[in-house]
Amino acid sequence: MIEHIRDLLDFLDGSPCSVQASAQIAKRLEESGFTPLEESAKWSIKAGGKYYVRRQTSVLAFIAGSQPLEQSGFQMAAAHIDSPGLKLKPESVKTEGNVARIAVEVYGGPILSTWTDRELGIAGQVAIRKDGVSSVVPVDLQRPAAIIPNVAIHLNREVNKGFEYNKQIHLQAILSTGSTAGNPLLAALAEELQVGPEQITEMELFLYDFAKAALGGLDGNLIISGRLDNLGMSHAILSAIREGGKPSSTVVAALYDHEEIGSATAQGADSSFLAETLERISIAQGLNREEHYLALRRSFMISGDMAHAFHPSYPEKYDASCSPVMNGGPVIKWNASHKYASTALSSQRFASLCEAAGVRWQKFVMRSDLLCGSTVGPIVSAQLGIPVVDVGSPLWGMHSVRETAGTKDHESMIKVLRQYFQ
Numbered sequence: 001m002i003e004h005i006r007d008l009l010d011f012l013d014g015s016p017c018s019v020q021a022s023a024q025i026a027k028r029l030e031e032s033g034f035t036p037l038e039e040s041a042k043w044s045i046k047a048g049g050k051y052y053v054r055r056q057t058s059v060l061a062f063i064a065g066s067q068p069l070e071q072s073g074f075q076m077a078a079a080h081i082d083s084p085g086l087k088l089k090p091e092s093v094k095t096e097g098n099v100a101r102i103a104v105e106v107y108g109g110p111i112l113s114t115w116t117d118r119e120l121g122i123a124g125q126v127a128i129r130k131d132g133v134s135s136v137v138p139v140d141l142q143r144p145a146a147i148i149p150n151v152a153i154h155l156n157r158e159v160n161k162g163f164e165y166n167k168q169i170h171l172q173a174i175l176s177t178g179s180t181a182g183n184p185l186l187a188a189l190a191e192e193l194q195v196g197p198e199q200i201t202e203m204e205l206f207l208y209d210f211a212k213a214a215l216g217g218l219d220g221n222l223i224i225s226g227r228l229d230n231l232g233m234s235h236a237i238l239s240a241i242r243e244g245g246k247p248s249s250t251v252v253a254a255l256y257d258h259e260e261i262g263s264a265t266a267q268g269a270d271s272s273f274l275a276e277t278l279e280r281i282s283i284a285q286g287l288n289r290e291e292h293y294l295a296l297r298r299s300f301m302i303s304g305d306m307a308h309a310f311h312p313s314y315p316e317k318y319d320a321s322c323s324p325v326m327n328g329g330p331v332i333k334w335n336a337s338h339k340y341a342s343t344a345l346s347s348q349r350f351a352s353l354c355e356a357a358g359v360r361w362q363k364f365v366m367r368s369d370l371l372c373g374s375t376v377g378p379i380v381s382a383q384l385g386i387p388v389v390d391v392g393s394p395l396w397g398m399h400s401v402r403e404t405a406g407t408k409d410h411e412s413m414i415k416v417l418r419q420y421f422q
Contacts, residue, residue, distance in 0.1 A: 004414055005215070005223070005407050008235045012213040012225045016123035017206040018257045019138045021081040021231060022057040025238055025255055029061050032242040039276075045284040048246045053277060057081070057257040058267035060277050061241055063421075065250040070291040072249040073298030074278055077241075077417060078269065078376050079234040079305060080259030083227040084108035084399045086115060086171065088122070088205040093175070093183050100184050101172045102146075104207065108260030112165045114401040115207070119144030120173060122185070124205035128195055141192055144210045146173040173207060209401045221327055221407045228403040230259070232393055233304035236410060240417035250281065251421045259305075259376055269376035275383060301388040302350060302420060303341060303377025304413070306405065307331035307364050309394030322365040324394045327406035329360035330413050333390040341377035346389035350416070357419040359412040362394075 011028075015021035030036070034050040037043050045051065045064050052061035058081075065072055085107050092103035106112070123140035148171055153159055165171055176184045183197070190197040213225035223232075234255050241253040258268040267273055282292040310323040324331045332347050333340040354361040366372040381388040393409040 004239055004411060007239070008223065008232070008410060009213040009225070011235050012227060012231055015081070015227065015231055016121055016140055016208040017085070018057045018082040019125045020123060020140060021234070022054065022059055022257070023138060025059045025081070025234070026052065026054060028238060028242060034061055043280055043284045045281060055267040055273045058273060059255045060252065060274065062250060062252040062281065063241065063244050063247055064281070064285070065247050067248040069250055069282060069285055069287055070294040071298065073295050073300070074252050075247070075249045075420065076252040076254060076299065076301040077237045077420065078254040078256065078301060078303050078380060079237050080230050080256045080269070080376055081234050082257050082260050083229060083231065084110035084260050086110070086207045088207065090203045090205070093185055095179070098178050099174055100176045100179050101174045102185060103168065103172050106167050107206065109399055111400045112171065115171070116148045116150045118147070118401065119210040120146040120148070120207045121210040122146060122205055123208055124203065126189060126193070126200050126204070127202035128193065128199050129201050130195060130199050134201070137193065139189060139192060141188055145188065146175055146207060148173050211402070215407065223405045223407055223410065224402060226401055226403070228395060228405050229306040229398050232306055232405055232410060233413070236393070236413040236417055237304055239414050240421050243418055244421045247421060252278070256376055263376060263379055269379045274380065296384055296386060299384070299386045300346070300349065301377070301380055301386060302417065303375055303380065303388050303390045305375040305390065305392045306395040306398060307333055307392035308398060309396050311396055317367065317370070319365050319367045322363045324362040324364050326394050326396070327408040328362050328394065329409065330354065330416055331362045331364045331392050331394055333364045333392060335366065335372045337372070338378050339372045339374040340390035341381040341388035342390050343387065346387040350389045350391060353416050353419050357415040359416050
């Protein structure tokens, strides 16, 4: 299983934002024999065939089962590939006092203080017009291209007592000093892509922590990296379906973008992407609408998003009865308001999978006096009317620029998902 951990580290390093994560997923799927399908073309699907389809940055992969779809249903797992962070405002580059800097928008809910005083890369995608033809291409400057420095403690004596960063003023990223380029970011992008600056018409770029993913702790059982939430669960689901053989049920991996901002986009979990894809799979296999709905009624989903591990320095933040420990196994997440979709039925099914895989599992419930986050599970459950269980691997520092997870938990999650996809 050490290969899974090495591949996870490579996946994290190769996925500075969802644009690159999506490309990494497609590359790994094709290496495992999955055939790409286009939404704009007719599909031909054979039993046992492996396929994937992309809608912008979101990816759905599936293996057509050997049993009739209306009898066996869809066995699905879902996660999201985006992470909280800082998105560049493309028209905001300005130079003052020989310092070129750019403003940012906050994407999702990052821990803002963790983004200061560290090397930051710039990655995403840009639109190019060349010889009258427009295209959108991924880009990663692949160097520490920016920094958001704190002011000295001598000038802000209250910083250690709880300082609130103004998102418009304090989080502007410094790009260069003494630059002769009118827009040093545009010049750097043009050089990287080998085009003229005037050929770049739009950009959608994010800052990211430039430090590599690493194993830590004296026993080497900790994974320390940016974007573990939620590339960790995305990698576990991707690994499991890549290793799938010829399942009896049709198995599906849904890896969405835009969960951190609500999922209500063309490729988010609150879009038509999954429902349309499932129906097209049914149509391609000769099912009528009645039979498609029969397939849905026999379907199930595991929704994977990283979980909160018990932090011994903050015991007051946890419900002592349900506090998962690091490297203690996959976590089933519960919430009375169904911010998590787990029910007695769906939870029991996941627990049974853990037993069959020889894996311990844990439970998490948020303290009653704290607000709970949410994920894609409840959205899909409401859209399709299917049972969903929300699970995740334990994590420290969720939404920090550097998060910490456990190697044993990641390995155990892959085992359970592999058992599920069989």
